[in-house]
Amino acid sequence: MSDILHRIATRTTSADGVYEALTTIDGLAGWWTKDTTGKTGIGDVIEFRFPPGGFSLKVLELVPGELVRWEVVEGPEEWVGTTVNWKLEQSGDYTVVLFEHLGWKEPVEFMYHCSTKWASYLLSLKSLVETGTGAPSPHDVMISDWH
């Protein structure tokens, strides 16, 4: 099993802004992909779509201001069954975000790509929360020939 791990922090005095950006359709559409639909409660499925395809994620756990957990229920074969965890912690003037995409069966080249791409989306999330403007797909940063 291989994992993708990241850490960012937003300059915000409470974790509410990050939590909202992870748990509402408008928030998610503001940093990951504009084409986000579905419902965001526990047990609901959120559909994230991109020009080349997309992912559907089931919400497993929600702890306001602290934790968001998703399971991938549809998408590329390598993604299905993996889980995504967001752990939030307020530290002074910063909201620290620990990100985990766990359970990749093999460290395939697509995982290398997703690791870098997640980092760029995390910086989009940081920008959204700090400035009101993120860089969601299709306005995301192009990192390679795979977009």
Add this chain to the structure above:
Amino acid sequence: MSDILHRIATRTTSADGVYEALTTIDGLAGWWTKDTTGKTGIGDVIEFRFPPGGFSLKVLELVPGELVRWEVVEGPEEWVGTTVNWKLEQSGDYTVVLFEHLGWKEPVEFMYHCSTKWASYLLSLKSLVETGTGAPSPHDVMISDWH
């Protein structure tokens, strides 16, 4: 053991530019940290310094246009003994860069941070090779309270 994996591609018709940016002091100073000193041949040690500290890396292997391998010989405890691999492959109009920072003993929070920070430096490398201008320390992208 835990690993950091990333993939980017530069829009370049040969891998020479990326290879040069990884194997010369001027190249390395153009995307990672301006405070880069030392020698860059096999067996040499390159010193990378940042405002809060730095790393010294020994060059293990060099295959022009294909591979660069380093071992961390000095720096934060979690880094010492880990290895960094750069695998380059030309694919049409793109040079694909597979990056591996292998052998972290534990997936500590500092590793989460370094994973995201590496992604941002890889985008700095891409920018340097494509446009001539990167974002090396101290002009690097601030991703968190840990810089």
